[in-house]
Amino acid sequence: DTAVSQTPKYLVTQMGNDKSIKCEQNLGHDTMYWYKQDSKKFLKIMFSYNNKELIINETVPNRFSPKSPDKAHLNLHINSLELGDSAVYFCASSQQPGTGVYEQYFGPGTRLTVT
């Protein structure tokens, strides 16, 4: 009964290709996130959705487009992949109170390698 699952776990592709990563959570949370972790382990927020509505869109290239078909799913589509997109991408979910951010539950990550 995985709480937050991502597919695929590994993704190796060539520059210029388009790829998608899928995320699902079964915790009943209202908010989902995409993070990027680079080779130095820095973890940076990319997007956040609350009840299917985009609430955070950090300075991410337009080639990245999140889509939330329902509040249990948040997918990430990447167009025209570049070498610098190589990283581990994590999906996470949490409850969203009125103020502050509650504990987040992370998926296992998708290691994207662009060659």
Add this chain to the structure above:
Amino acid sequence: SQQGEEDPQALSIQEGENATMNCSYKTSINNLQWYRQNSGRGLVHLILIRSNEREKHSGRLRVTLDTSKKSSSLLITASRAADTASYFCATDGTGRRALTFGSGTRLQVQP
């Protein structure tokens, strides 16, 4: 820039010893959280401390928060080899509906 910075970047200790990691941040916060990441895995939430709290315990973990210095520390007592992982602090800046993670401390516990 990174909101939180952990110190030290890496720490190696023997089993049974205590491990202390520090975190500094820059803006006002509602709460500060600590996460653990085992190699090749996702992050796991360890403990949350609110801005009006000064200390919190959970099992072998003790977290302190000093909002005047914008700093926090995580103490792991009686460490075990299984505690080997990277540890990250994360803050939610006031009005910001997302966490900002620090750079992490890599802890190695030698059996």
